[in-house]
Amino acid sequence: MNSSAFRSAVLGFLSLAAFSPSAPCQNFTVTLLGTGNPRPTIQRFGPSILVQAGGQNLLFDCGRGATMRLYQLKIEQIDGLFLTHLHSDHTVGVPDLWLTGWVMGRKVPLRVWGPAGTQEMMKHLQEAYSFDIHMRRDVDEKRPAEGVEVQAKDIDEGVVYENGAVKVTAFLVDHGPVKPAFGYRVDYGRHSVVLSGDTRYSENLIGFAQGTDVLIHEVLDAKAYAALANSYTPEEKARVLAHHTTAEEAGKVFTKVAPRLAVYSHIVPPDAPNLVPDTRKTYSGPLEVGEDLMSIEIGKEVTVHRASQ
Ligand SMILES: [Zn+2]
Ligand SMILES: [Zn+2]
DSSP states (O other): OOHHHHHHHHHHHHHHHHTSTTSOOOOOEEEEEEOOOSSOOSSSOSSEEEEEETTEEEEEOOOTTHHHHHHHTTOOOOSEEEOSOOOHHHHTTHHIIIIIHHHTTOOSOEEEEESTTHHHHHHHHHHHTHHHHHIIIIISSOOOGGGGOEEEEEOOSEEEEEETTEEEEEEEOBOTTOOSOEEEEEEETTEEEEEOOSOBSOHHHHHHTTTOSEEEEEEEOHHHHHHOOSSOOHHHHHHHHHTSOBHHHHHHHHHHHOOSEEEEEEEESSSOTTHHHHHTTTOOSOEEEOOTTOEEEESSSEEEEOTTO
């Protein structure tokens, strides 16, 4: 290599480096598709969060209605689905996402990452829907075969996805006996968002969330949940409480992480009037109570848009 070729190679490397992970980010948006829990309410669809970064659409959990929310946003395809755990409120939307996405035009396999059991669940879904798949693929509509395929992977704690400047790291959280249960951190360039998944107070989450811009955490309004009329006995309610995080506990997590913005999602019960006052006992920083279709742009500023505005 002569000296000018060497210089241009170096310059090429430098200009590439300018767009590498240390560069300022463009278009890093997190949208809460569903902020609810197992209880069917029209105001809060099942748990699901869309992270858009580097031109990629990554979906985290797929609760009830996630595909409808994606279509509300005019997003027809996603690049990957990441499951925090296999509780049904986080997964009942998977067949809809997978099969409707195929019917609406996906030509490539659906990629799914999740805890142990994810591959098996996806295999069983393929068996459950084998009639529909056979009809649409082989008999009637002749939809592309690859589009209904699934590439599922059971993951452990650590980096599970890297594409361009986008990196997804799974970390263990503490959802009582539901093991393994993960939270996720998505890094895009210098910015990041952390999603708690379902967890009670977790020191491991606090460790993985250090330095993040936005921390989206599940929460349970202890007073409102205790007063909620449902089919659970007080003992069963106590068990639910023990697998989740109260607002006062979440406030302690927020204080230890000190994100630029703390956000609640997976809100139990759907009407939770004590969330902010309870959180304020332990945390005084920026806080938003999530709503369906609330979006958060992460960059030099962290900007929140509510669908209701
Ligand atoms: Zn849940
Ligand atoms: Zn759960």
